[in-house]
Structures are given as C-alpha cells and as structure tokens.
Amino acid sequence: MEKRVFSGMRPTGKMHLGHYLGALKNWVALQDQYHCIFGVADWHALTTSFEQSHLLERNIIDMVMDWLSVGIDPEKSIIMLQSLVPEHAVLHLLFSMITPVGWLERNPVLKQQLQDMGLKEAVGYGHLGYPVLMAADILVYRASWVPVGEDQVPHVEITREIARRFNFLYQEEVFPEPQSILTEVPRILGIDGRKMSKSLNNYIGLSDSKEVVRKKTLSMFTDPEKIRKNDPGHPEQCNVFSFHKVVNNPSLVELKRDCEKGVLGCVACKEELSRLLVDFLEEITPFREKYQGKESLVEELLVEGSKKARPIAQETLEKAQKAMKIAYQFVREGKEGVR
DSSP, X not given: OOOEEEEEEOOOSSOBHHHIIIIIHHHHHHTTTSEEEXXXXXXXXXXXXXXXXXXXXXXXXXXXXXXXXHTOOTTTSEEEEGGGOTHHHHHHHHHHHHSOHHHHHTOHHHHHHHHHHTOTTOOOHHHHTHHHHHHHHHHTTTOSEEEOOGGGHHHHHHHHHHHHHHHHHTTSOOSXXXXXXXXXXXXXXXXXXXXXXXXXXXXXXXXXOHHHHHHHHHTOOOOTTOOSTTSOOOGGGOHHHHHHHHTTOTTHHHHHHHHHHTOSOHHHHHHHHHHHHHHHHHHHOTTHHHHTTOHHHHHHHHHHHHHHHHHHHHHHHHXXXXXXXXXXXXXHHHHHHHO
C-alpha cells in the first residue's frame, strides 16, 4: 500500500505564523513526497465551540484560503471536509467501543485545555472523546505519517494505541501505527511572549496587511533588562530576536552583536523586523492572489476533495467491519435496497 500522510486542523478561521511554522510549511514539503490528505476537522470544532457553530462556514473558507495561499496544491493533495465523509463518524463510533476511558482521562492535552479554558472537570462527552475521533480521522485513511505540532503528539500516541488494540482484538492488521512528524520550528511565541494564539490576540496573521504587521511588530515585548537604547541587550532572551531567526535575517550576526554592545535600540530592531516580516509573509503565500476573493472556488475544491477521499475511507471501514465480523451477509446482499 502506498504510504499516506494525513493531517487536519479545526477551522478557526485565518491562519497565523505559528500555524505556518508548526504545520503548513511541513505540509507543503510533504505533498511532493507522499500521497497527502489534509482535512478540515469541522466536527472537532464542536467539541469546544458548539455554541458558535454559526461561525464555522466562514472559518472553513478563510482557513482553506490560507492553506491554498501557502502552496497546498489540490492537484497534488486531497483537501477534504470531515463532515462530507461520514465514514469518519462511523469509525469513531466503532473505536469508541474499544477505547478505555482511562486512556482519555490521562490525556495531557485534555488536562491543559481544561486548565486554559477554566472548565475544571466540566468536560463534555465529545471533548473527552476528541482523541478517538482524531484516531478515526487518521486511520480511516490508514495513514502512516501524521505531521502535527508538538502539542498534538499525545493524540497521535493514543491513535497508535487504538490501532494496536483493534488489530490485537480482531486478529487482523487492519490499521498501521502512524508516526508523528514535527517541523523544525514546532512552536513560536506570540508578540507578547506567550504561545501564539488568536484567542490571546498576540499573533501575526498570514493575511495581515503591511500596516497591521508593522503595528503588531512595534508592540512586541523585548528584553526586559534593556531599558535604554545604550544598555547591553540579551538577544537570546528576547522574543524579537527569535522572530529575526524565523525570517532568516541576513544580518543576524551583526544584529546580535550590536544589541549586546548597546549600539542597537529596540525600536530600530523592531522596525527592521517589521520590514522583514512583510517580505517573509509575501514569500510564503505565493498563491494568495490566485485564490483571494474566490470563495466559490474554495468551496468547490473542498467538495471535490471530499469526493476523492470518501472511497478510501469506505474501503477502510469495510475492512474494519469485516475484521469485527459485523459486515453481515444479509446487509451486503440487500444494501442497495436499504440505501
């Protein structure tokens, strides 16, 4: 079987620099090496945002627009919408029958989310089962590789455990045990020094205008020990310097030296970064003009991609049902009439 890559994102709308460095950059490279399927996980979005479901459609279009802008190519990869491939839900149901609750309760990602959202123990059924649905997303395509950010590695590990458990219980190697693939820069901090996040409003957006990029850059936190321009700085402790590394500043060595000597002030440093960031964003989104404002094209690509994904998912589900001995003969014989 051809080795496949699967990865997906919850549709939260427009993408930021953290999304690019943590996932999209890797996706673009992988699509030239593997058969890639990239999924819009709209059902996953309901685990924590079920009260804002009216925002999903807009968020889906904005997110996929950014995917296409950075070079996710529908001619090379399948771009699909989770809810258009119902086999994800059926496999999730089957997996939920064999997954111990303890595996989910020990999930470190869930514990962190509960803390961040202030939910304590008030977790919903769907939220608790998030890793099981994620396992179904990956395994319904029998993916061998899963490019993810480092915070999602525990979910991939649960996917591997579910695959092992299924294969052991039903004595058939239906599912591979997928491996995580991390990017070179799996995480970047936001402009305030915390994790980059839209909920914290501390992000640099892939579609931000030049003016917005400059405004955000000038508001960035710098070395707290460098109070005045002539004070010696500590670049390795400064978030602005970390951004200079990301955009591959050709004068990085000189910048570091001048900062440490107190020759370079923080404002000048951030001004230079804002110029470099604008150029960097234009460089990594070479196809934005091709898709900008063409929402119907994005919608069409999602529908067509889902049509391509579904036969693969159907084949996997049939294999799983046969292994479980629930592909009943009378159903197979009469399924045309049932459907």
